[in-house]
Amino acid sequence: MREEDLHRLLTVATEDVRPxxxxxxxxxxxxxxxxxxxxxxxxxxxxALLTGGTALALRPADRPSPATTATPQESRTPHPVPVQTxxxxxxxxGHPLGRLGDPLGATLSDRPVRRALxxxxxxxxxxxxxxxxxxxGDDGVVRDLDVVTPGPTRDAGGNEAxxxxxxxxxxDGRTAAFAQTDEVIVVDLTTAAVRRHPLKGYLEHVLWAGDxxxxxxxxxxxxxxxxxxxxxxxxxxxxxxxxxDPAAPPNVPLxxxxxxPNLTRIRWTDDETxxxxxxxxxxxxxxxxxxxxxxxxxWQRGNRVARAGWITTDTMGGLExxxxxxxxxxxxxxxxxxxxxxxxGCCEVxxxxxxxxxxLRHNPGGxxxxxxxxxxxxxxxxxxxxxxxxxxx
Numbered sequence: 001m002r003e004e005d006l007h008r009l010l011t012v013a014t015e016d017v018r019p020x021x022x023x024x025x026x027x028x029x030x031x032x033x034x035x036x037x038x039x040x041x042x043x044x045x046x047x048a049l050l051t052g053g054t055a056l057a058l059r060p061a062d063r064p065s066p067a068t069t070a071t072p073q074e075s076r077t078p079h080p081v082p083v084q085t086x087x088x089x090x091x092x093x094g095h096p097l098g099r100l101g102d103p104l105g106a107t108l109s110d111r112p113v114r115r116a117l118x119x120x121x122x123x124x125x126x127x128x129x130x131x132x133x134x135x136x137g138d139d140g141v142v143r144d145l146d147v148v149t150p151g152p153t154r155d156a157g158g159n160e161a162x163x164x165x166x167x168x169x170x171x172d173g174r175t176a177a178f179a180q181t182d183e184v185i186v187v188d189l190t191t192a193a194v195r196r197h198p199l200k201g202y203l204e205h206v207l208w209a210g211d212x213x214x215x216x217x218x219x220x221x222x223x224x225x226x227x228x229x230x231x232x233x234x235x236x237x238x239x240x241x242x243x244x245d246p247a248a249p250p251n252v253p254l255x256x257x258x259x260x261p262n263l264t265r266i267r268w269t270d271d272e273t274x275x276x277x278x279x280x281x282x283x284x285x286x287x288x289x290x291x292x293x294x295x296x297x298x299w300q301r302g303n304r305v306a307r308a309g310w311i312t313t314d315t316m317g318g319l320e321x322x323x324x325x326x327x328x329x330x331x332x333x334x335x336x337x338x339x340x341x342x343x344x345g346c347c348e349v350x351x352x353x354x355x356x357x358x359x360l361r362h363n364p365g366g367x368x369x370x371x372x373x374x375x376x377x378x379x380x381x382x383x384x385x386x387x388x389x390x391x392x393x
Contacts, residue, residue, distance in 0.1 A: 081375060082334045083289055083313070086368070090379040096140070097359075097367060098381045100388070104134065105141040109192045113137035115173035116189050116391060119145075121164040123386035125364065130162045130386065135189060138173070148194045150178040150185055153204045155218055164387040166297050166350050167207030171246040173391035179203035179215050184224060186213070197229045205238040207297065209253065210246045235266060235273045242298035242305055243351070254327060256280075256298040256307055261291050263305070263330045280323075281331040288314035289335060291323050296348035299358075299392075303327045306349045306358045313337060320347050322360055324372050334372040338362075351392025359392055 092098070100120050115138045122131040130152075133145040150163035163178045170176070178185040184197045184206070205216035213224045215231075216238025222231040240257030255264040261280040266273065282290045291309040298307035303326055311321035320342050324334040336358075338347050346363030353359055357369040359380070367380040367388065 084375040086377040092379040107146040108143045119389040121387045169389040179206045301352045
């Protein structure tokens with residue numbers, strides 16, 4: 001390690017956290033997105049389907065303009081830790097999720113699961129036609145979700161996306177939820193039982209906070225009581241809400257997003273709500289490295305949060321990447337640089353593996369594991385086009 005690198009890391013470890021500053025309001029961001037959606041129209045739908053439905057399932061945004069003149073992909077050199085890059089040739093050492101693309105072996109009604117590892121909704125990359133949702137059980141068998149056929153989600157502007165979202169599958173792998181217009185569909189994957197809960201709105205978002213189910217439309221997040229069907233509004237952005245660690249305390253969620261990126265810790269009771277804002281801190285990265293804007297869903301494990309975004313390095317901007325940050329200090333501790341020659345929004349984070357690796361999509365049609373502590377990046381599966389949800393909170 002060079003002397004200046006060692007000095008920088010020691011400085012990060014001993015400095016006080018920088019004073020925080022309020023970020024731009026969520027209303028301003030929501031208005032910008034609605035304008036972008038109206039302008040995108042039917043083109044946005046095609047992009048969403050070809051990328052597994054994630055572009056419209058999560059907030060659309062324009063790629064940041066390159067900060068400098070781009071250099072060819074083959075000339076890029078590996079960055080020093082904590083900025084990491086995948087190897088030129090990925091290894092596929094084998095993983096239970098590698099069977100997600102296997103042919104159907106049963107229906108859910110005939111053979112419910114003990115626990116699901118993942119859900120997958122195939123999308124034909126040539127035509128954009130979405131197929132039926134599939135369930136991969138912990139026995140390695142892929143099942144057809146034959147007990148219900150959720151329709152596409154829609155926003156107020158008429159834009160559609162596939163119903164399977166990255167947060168549809170519960171962390172324990174026993175339940176799946178699908179946001180729909182004016183209702184939420186909940187499927188018990190261990191019994192194949194289906195329940196429908198009426199809830200007004202163009203519902204698009206769904207995620208689990210432990211065993212609590214959160215759903216949202218364009219600007220409102222609801223907590224659904226699955227026993228009674230009652231719903232209450234939460235002071236939480238449906239776009240930037242971080243999927244919490246299942247073991248995290250209730251009523252202290254995080255939001256990660258905004259321009260410039262900020263992390264917000266929210267605490268509420270029946271009587272009051274408080275928010276602690278702070279800009280995301282990039283000082284642990286080499287000079288010139290930062291996240292310009294996040295996309296996809298953020299996922300928390302302990303005090304760490306992983307989320308995909310468009311990043312800038314010391315040589316170019318508008319790159320795809322994944323950031324890992326400390327939720328207590330807001331410092332980005334690791335950055336995975338995935339380059340720029342990919343589909344926009346290619347690399348959404350899908351959760352955490354049991355050993356602490358980050359699981360993410362990889363354009364086109366792949367699934368990767370990233371170990372930030374070692375920098376190891378390996379492949380999980382190839383040619384898996386469409387939307388994916390993992391029991392990997």
